[in-house]
Each structure stands twice: as C-alpha cells, then as structure tokens.
Amino acid sequence: MKLRGPALVFLSDALVLPVGLLTVVLLSRLWGPADYGLYGLVLSITLWLEWVVVALFGGVGLQMMARDPQAEDVANFLLQANTTAGTVAALLLVMAAPMLAVEPLRSLLWLAALMLPLAGAAQAHRARLIVLGQFSVRAGGVALRMLVRVLGMLGVMHWEGGVFAGVAVFPVAGLVELVFYRFWVRTKWWGGRGRVRLPLRSAAAYLVFMGSQRLVERLDLLLLRALGFPLAEVGMYAAAQSVALPAALLGNSYASTVQTRVHMAESRTAGRQTGWRAMAVGMSTLPGALLALYVAEPLVALAYGPKFSGTAPLVAPLLLAGTLHGTSTLASATLQGLGHVRWTSVLSVAQVVVTASALLVVVPRYGAAGAAWTWCASAGLAAGVGALLLRRSKYTVGV
Numbered sequence: 001m002k003l004r005g006p007a008l009v010f011l012s013d014a015l016v017l018p019v020g021l022l023t024v025v026l027l028s029r030l031w032g033p034a035d036y037g038l039y040g041l042v043l044s045i046t047l048w049l050e051w052v053v054v055a056l057f058g059g060v061g062l063q064m065m066a067r068d069p070q071a072e073d074v075a076n077f078l079l080q081a082n083t084t085a086g087t088v089a090a091l092l093l094v095m096a097a098p099m100l101a102v103e104p105l106r107s108l109l110w111l112a113a114l115m116l117p118l119a120g121a122a123q124a125h126r127a128r129l130i131v132l133g134q135f136s137v138r139a140g141g142v143a144l145r146m147l148v149r150v151l152g153m154l155g156v157m158h159w160e161g162g163v164f165a166g167v168a169v170f171p172v173a174g175l176v177e178l179v180f181y182r183f184w185v186r187t188k189w190w191g192g193r194g195r196v197r198l199p200l201r202s203a204a205a206y207l208v209f210m211g212s213q214r215l216v217e218r219l220d221l222l223l224l225r226a227l228g229f230p231l232a233e234v235g236m237y238a239a240a241q242s243v244a245l246p247a248a249l250l251g252n253s254y255a256s257t258v259q260t261r262v263h264m265a266e267s268r269t270a271g272r273q274t275g276w277r278a279m280a281v282g283m284s285t286l287p288g289a290l291l292a293l294y295v296a297e298p299l300v301a302l303a304y305g306p307k308f309s310g311t312a313p314l315v316a317p318l319l320l321a322g323t324l325h326g327t328s329t330l331a332s333a334t335l336q337g338l339g340h341v342r343w344t345s346v347l348s349v350a351q352v353v354v355t356a357s358a359l360l361v362v363v364p365r366y367g368a369a370g371a372a373w374t375w376c377a378s379a380g381l382a383a384g385v386g387a388l389l390l391r392r393s394k395y396t397v398g399v
Contacts, residue, residue: 008135008136008139009130009135009138009139009142009254009257010254010257010281011139012138012139012140012142012143012146013139013142013254015142015143015146016146019146019149019150020242021242021303022150022153023149023153023242024036024239024242024303024304025303025304026153026154026156026157027039027153027156027157027166028235028239028303028304028305028307028308029304029305030156030157030160031162031163032232032235032307033231033232033233033234033235033236033239033307033308033310034230034231034232034235035162035163035235036235036238036239037225037231037232037233037234037235037236037237037238038104038105038108038163038231038235039163039166039167039235039238040221040234040235040237040238040239040241040242041105041221041222041225041234041238042105042108042109042112042163042167043112043167043170044218044221044222044238045093045100045109045112045218045222046093046109046112046113046115046116046170047214047218048211048214048215048217048218049089049093049116050086050089050115050116050119051210051211051213051214052089052207052210052211052214053082053085053086053089053116053119053120053123054082054119054120054123054210064078072187072188072192073192073195075124075128075185075187076187076188076191076192078124078127078128079121079124079125079128079187079188079189080188080189080190081124082120082121082123082124083117083120083121083124083189084120085120086116086117086118086119086120086121087116087117087120089113089116089117089120090113090114090115090116090117091113093109093110093112093113093116094109094110094113097109097110097113104163104164107164108163108164108167111164111167111168111171112167112170112171114171115170115171115174118171118174118175118177118178119174121178122141122174122177122178122181124187125141125178125181125182125185125187126138126141126142126181126256127256128185128187129141129181129184129185130256130257130260131260134184137181137184140180141177141180141181142177144176144177144180145173145174145176145177146173148169148172148173148176148177149169149170149173152168152169152172152173153166153169156169205341205342205344205345208345208348208349209332209336209341209344209345209348210348212345212348212349212351212352213329213332213348213351215352216348216351216352216355216378217325219352219355219356219359219375220237220355220359220363220371220372220374220375221234221237221238221241221371223356223359223360223363223371224237224363224367224368224371227363227364229367229368233310233367233368235308236308236310236311236314236368237311237314237368237371237372239304239308239311240311240314240315240318240372241318251282251325251326251327251328251329251330254278254281254282254330255278255329255330255332255333256333258274258275258278258330258333258334258337259333259334259336259337260337261274261337262274262275262333262334262336262337262338263337265337268338268393271334271337271338272334272338272390272393274334274337275330275331275333275334275335275337275338275390276390278330278333278334279327279330279331279334279387279390281330282323282326282327282328282329282330283323283327285319285322285323285326286320286323288319288323289316289319289320289322289323290316290320292315292316292319293316296312296313296315296316297312297313299312299315300312300315310368313369313372314368314369314372317369317372317373317375317376318372318375318376320376320379321372321375321376321378321379321380322379324376324379324380324382324383325379325382325383327383327386328379328382328383328386331383331386331387331389331390332344332347332348332386334390334393335386335389335390335393338393340389340393343389344386347382347385347386347389351378351381351382354378354381355374355375355378358374358377358378359371359374359375362374
C-alpha cells in the first residue's frame with residue numbers, strides 16, 4: 001500500500017520525535033544537567049537563527065513556486081537567496097559570539113554557525129520538491145538527516161564525546177541531507193534567475209511571523225539562563241523541552257504542505273477546510289500530554305536517571321504547550337495561504353511581547369515550573385486566536 005505524498009512527508013518529519021527522545025536519553029546520561037544545559041543553549045540560539053533564515057524566503061517562496069511549479073528561474077532565485085541569507089547569518093553569529101558569550105559557549109556557537117547556510121539551501125530544495133509533488137524525495141532527505149543524527153549521537157555516546165561532538169552532528173547531518181537532494185534537484189547555485197523579484201512586503205511579513213514564532217519557542221529557556229538560573233536547572237528544562245517540543249515540530253513540519261495546498265485550492269472554502277483538518281492533526285498529540293501528567297516521573301527516572309529528577313514536573317506542561325503551539329502554527333499556515341500574512345505577523349509579535357512580559361514576572365518567583373506553564377498558556381491563547389481568525393477569514397477578502 002502506497003502512502004500518500006503529504007502523509008509520507010509528515011511521517012518523515014515525525015521522526016524528530018524518536019530521534020529527539022533518543023538524543024536526550026543518551027546525552028543526559030553521558031553529560032549530566034550542566035553540560036546538557038550548555039548544549040541546549042547553543043541549539044536554542046542557532047535553531048532560532050536557522051528559522052529566521054528559512055523565514056526570509058520560505059512562505060513567499062512557496063507562493064511564488066505554487067503559481068508556476070515548473071518555473072526554473074524562480075527556483076534558482078530562491079536557492080541562491082536562501083544560501084546567501086544563511087551565509088550572512090553564519091558570519092554575523094561568528095562575529096557576535098565573542099560579545100554574546102565566553103568560552104566554551106563562544107566556540108560552540110562558531111561550530112553551530114555551519115548549520116545556517118546548509119539549512120538555507122536545504123529549505124529551498126525541500127520547497128521545490130513539495131511544489132513539484134516529489135514527496136518521497138523530500139521525505140527521504142529528512143529521514144536521512146535523522147538517521148545521520150542518530151548514528152552521530154550513538155558515536156558520541158560510544159566514544160564519550162563532549163558537547164563539541166554533540167553539536168558537530170547537526171551540520172554534518174545537514175550536509176548529508178543537502179547532498180541527497182542534489183541528486184534529484186538541479187537548481188542552479190549561480191545565475192539563471194531571469195527577472196525574478198521578491199515581493200518585499202510579503203517577505204517582510206513572513207520574516208516577522210517566522211522570527212517571532214521561533215523566538216517565542218525559545219524564550220523560556222533563554223530567559224532562565226539570562227535571569228541567572230544555574231546551568232544544571234537550564235539543562236533539566238532543556239531535557240524536558242527535547243521531549244515536548246517534537247509535538248510543536250510536527251505542526252511546523254506539516255505547515256509547508258498545508259500552506260501549499262491552500263495556495264493551490266480551488267476555492268477559499270476548500271482552503272479553509274484544509275486548515276481545519278490540519279489543526280485536527282496538530283491536536284493529535286494531546287493524549288500524550290494528558291498521559292504525561294501521570295507517567296512522567298517514572299519515565300524520566302527510567303530514561304534519564306536520578307540526575308534529571310527535576311525534569312519530570314516540566315514534561316506535561318511543555319508537551320501540552322507543544323501540542324497547542326503546533327496547532328497554532330497550522331492555523332497560521334492556513335491563514336497565510338488565504339492571504340492573511342499580516343494577521344499572522346501581528347499575532348506572532350503580540351505573542352512574543354505577552355510571553356516575555358509574563359515570563360519576566362513569573363520566572364523569578366516560580367523558576368522552571370513557572371516558565372513551563374507560562375509557555376503553555378501562551379501557546380493555548382495563540383491557538384485560540386488563530387482558530388478565531390480562521391473563522392473570520394470566511395468573510396474577509398485580503399488583508
């Protein structure tokens with residue numbers, strides 16, 4: 001029985017769940033909370049920059065290619081633009097690292113910066129494959145990246161590598177994924193762009209949306225460290241995030257497919273129906289969050305050992321937050337497909353402001369548990385507002 005294309009993409013992206021769980025189990029037992037906290041900080045900063053790179057041309061690029069899937073000049077333009085943006089972001093991170101951090105965090109950020117140009121180029125290839133309907137290739141690249149990550153983490157565990165080795169796995173996996181795509185997509189690295197121009201207003205709106213959305217995912221962990229909490233507590237929070245964030249990543253991974261389908265829908269009603277079905281998929285991880293309320297403590301003790309006992313109370317609220325955030329992301333993808341990009345940008349900025357303000361009040365008093373429940377409330381509010389806006393989109397033409 002053949003899997004339908006979007007379902008195959010969804011399942012391949014869902015591999016982040018077992019890979020994330022395996023990673024946190026292996027590395028937490030190898031390093032302990034302090035080193036894992038350092039690892040989590042590096043990835044939080046770098047992954048946020050990676051999402052900003054993807055956002056620059058991600059959503060608007062899908063729109064441009066969906067209008068004419070065979071347009072090679074558009075594909076060439078987007079690959080070159082994404083790669084350039086990733087390279088610039090990497091250089092900025094390399095230059096800013098000495099001002100942002102001391103050793104060993106500074107050197108780790110330099111190493112992780114290699115992820116950014118690779119991520120930009122890979123995103124351009126993934127979008128091209130989605131628009132061309134080559135779902136199996138797109139899914140295969142992601143699955144290969146996950147396999148390399150698993151093998152890399154097993155190698156780190158076997159040879160008792162440090163945080164540098166753990167971080168190095170990510171750019172290596174990104175390079176393998178990109179090389180795989182090049183066997184299938186012959187988009188040009190240089191030239192062949194014709195007279196293609198980027199819609200600046202739409203691109204700016206997508207950038208605000210994606211940058212804000214990804215920042216709000218990382219605010220809780222970053223503010224814990226910024227407010228002076230020890231690396232050990234940051235590490236336990238990062239371990240809980242590693243278990244919980246895949247629920248949000250399921251929504252993120254499905255969003256590009258949903259947005260493309262809405263762009264190409266025959267009518268606004270059909271596009272909205274696609275969005276409602278996608279949001280139902282986003283809520284599919286809700287039973288896991290409810291189950292975690294009762295079984296998180298023995299599972300954490302079994303998986304991570306006694307050093308991470310403080311992780312157990314954080315798993316359920318963060319898993320619930322991930323489910324709600326993934327649902328909110330899918331609502332936003334539908335709204336963008338319907339032309340309401342500014343709505344989603346305003347919603348994301350408002351969520352960042354509200355979440356940051358709440359965290360600054362709650363975290364000094366309640367610590368990591370307060371941060372987890374604050375993020376949960378923020379994600380739930382965003383999902384509710386997204387659903388209301390999607391209902392309104394039936395009566396609103398354009399933004």
